[in-house]
Amino acid sequence: MKINSVELNNFRNISSIELQATDGVNVIYGENAQGKTNILEAIWLFTGCKSFRGSKDPDFIKFGEEIAKIKLSFSDNTREKKSEIVYANKKKNVFLNDVPLKSSAELIGSFYGVIFSPSHLSLIKDGPSERRRFLDTALCQLKPSYAEHLAGFKRSLMQRNAILKDLHLSPQLYDVLDTWDDSFARYSAAVISERLKYIKILSEYSKEIYAGISEYKEDFSVSYSRKDISDINISYKDLYISELEKLKEARKDDVIYRTSTVGPHRDDLDISINNISARSFGSQGQQRSCALALKLGESEIIKKITGETPVALLDDVMSELDEKRQDYILNHIKDRQVFLTCCDPSQVLRLCSGKSFLIKGGKLT
Ligand SMILES: Nc1ncnc2c1ncn2[C@@H]1O[C@H](COP(=O)(O)OP(=O)(O)OP(=O)(O)O)[C@@H](O)[C@H]1O
Ligand SMILES: [Mg+2]
The missing domain is CATH 3.40.50.300 (P-loop containing nucleotide triphosphate hydrolases)
Incomplete structure (x- = not known):
C-alpha cells in the first residue's frame, strides 16, 4: 500500500x-x-x-x-x-x-494504515477499556463481520442493563431477561472467539518485534484476560454454552448491582515484560516499546490477512x-x-x- x-x-x-x-x-x-x-x-x-x-x-x-x-x-x-x-x-x-x-x-x-501516537501509551498505562478499544478497532478494520457482532453485543448489553435497572419495579421482566441472556451469550461468544483468535496471532508477532526492539534482552507477552478460559482454541459453540452458564452464575450479582457484571465488556489484555506487568512495573521506554510492538504486530496481521x-x-x-x-x-x-x-x-x-x-x-x- x-x-x-x-x-x-x-x-x-x-x-x-x-x-x-x-x-x-x-x-x-x-x-x-x-x-x-x-x-x-x-x-x-x-x-x-x-x-x-x-x-x-x-x-x-x-x-x-x-x-x-x-x-x-x-x-x-x-x-x-x-x-x-x-x-x-x-x-x-x-x-x-x-x-x-x-x-x-x-x-x-x-x-x-496503522497509527502509533503518544495517546496509544494509554494502551499500556490506563485501564482495560483502552485495551478493549485497541482490539475492537483492529478487528473492525480487518473484519466487517466483527463490527456487526460488536454492535449486536452492545445492543444486547444496553437492553440487558436497562432490564436489570427496572427489575425491582417490574418483576415480570425476569422472563424477558432470559431471552436477552441468550442473545447476549451469542454475541459475547462471537466477539470473544474473534478476539481470542486475533490475540493468538498478535502475541506471536509482537513477541518477536519486542525481542528485536530490546535486542533479545527482554521477553514480552500479551494474552486475553478472562476468567475460566483455559483453552484459547475453544470453539464458538463451547464459548456460547459457557457464556450462558456464566450469566446464570452472575444473575444474583447482576440483579443486586443492576448491571451486567460479566461479558466481553469486562475483559482485558494481560501485557507483561519478563512475566511482570508492564502497566504496574514497566519503565517509560519499556511501556512505549510494548505499545509499539502491539501496533507493529497489528500491521503484520493486516499484511498477512489482506496481502x-x-x-x-x-x-x-x-x-x-x-x-x-x-x-x-x-x-x-x-x-x-x-x-x-x-x-x-x-x-x-x-x-x-x-x-x-x-x-x-x-x-x-
Ligand atoms: N479545527 C481547528 N481549527 C484550527 N486549528 C485547529 C483545529 N483543530 C486543532 N487546531 C490546532 O492545530 C494546531 C496543531 O496541532 P497538531 O496536533 O497537529 O500539532 P503538532 O505539530 O503535532 O504539535 P506537537 O509537536 O506538539 O505534537 C494546534 O495548535 C491546534 O490548536
Ligand atoms: Mg503532534
Whole structure:
C-alpha cells in the first residue's frame, strides 16, 4: 500500500497543502503545534476508522470555515485509487474513485494504515477499556463481520442493563431477561472467539518485534484476560454454552448491582515484560516499546490477512527511546511506506533516507 499524494483544505489548522509522498520514509517535522499530527490524522481517516484522538467530525473543520476537504491518492497491489472526504457542518460526503459512499465505514478495506501516537501509551498505562478499544478497532478494520457482532453485543448489553435497572419495579421482566441472556451469550461468544483468535496471532508477532526492539534482552507477552478460559482454541459453540452458564452464575450479582457484571465488556489484555506487568512495573521506554510492538504486530496481521502492507503512521515515536531502540524501529519499518512526525528531523535522517517536510503554522515550506 502506498500513498502518492495527500491534499488538505481547511482541515484543522491547515488552510491548504498538497504533499507528494515518497515510497520510503516521509518525515514531517516542525515545532510544537504546527500541524504535524493533524496531517497523520487526516491520512488515518481514509482507513474508514474514527479519529485516533477521539475527535468528532466538526472538529476537523478549520475554525471560522464551513467546509473541510481531504483527498488521498494511493495505490494498492493492483491499481491506483483516490478517495475524498468533505466535512461540512453537520454532514459528511465520502467518495472512493469519485463514487459516493454511504459512510466512511465503507472505506474500510480500501486503504490500510496503522497509527502509533503518544495517546496509544494509554494502551499500556490506563485501564482495560483502552485495551478493549485497541482490539475492537483492529478487528473492525480487518473484519466487517466483527463490527456487526460488536454492535449486536452492545445492543444486547444496553437492553440487558436497562432490564436489570427496572427489575425491582417490574418483576415480570425476569422472563424477558432470559431471552436477552441468550442473545447476549451469542454475541459475547462471537466477539470473544474473534478476539481470542486475533490475540493468538498478535502475541506471536509482537513477541518477536519486542525481542528485536530490546535486542533479545527482554521477553514480552500479551494474552486475553478472562476468567475460566483455559483453552484459547475453544470453539464458538463451547464459548456460547459457557457464556450462558456464566450469566446464570452472575444473575444474583447482576440483579443486586443492576448491571451486567460479566461479558466481553469486562475483559482485558494481560501485557507483561519478563512475566511482570508492564502497566504496574514497566519503565517509560519499556511501556512505549510494548505499545509499539502491539501496533507493529497489528500491521503484520493486516499484511498477512489482506496481502497489503499498511502504511505506518508514526506520531512522535522516537521520544523516550534510546538510540538502539530507535534504530530497530527505523530498520524494521524499512519494507513499507512510513509517515513519521518529529520536532527534530536529524535523529531520523541520520538513520534512513527519505523525504522530509517542514511544517510551520499549518503550511509546508
Ligand atoms: N479545527 C481547528 N481549527 C484550527 N486549528 C485547529 C483545529 N483543530 C486543532 N487546531 C490546532 O492545530 C494546531 C496543531 O496541532 P497538531 O496536533 O497537529 O500539532 P503538532 O505539530 O503535532 O504539535 P506537537 O509537536 O506538539 O505534537 C494546534 O495548535 C491546534 O490548536
Ligand atoms: Mg503532534
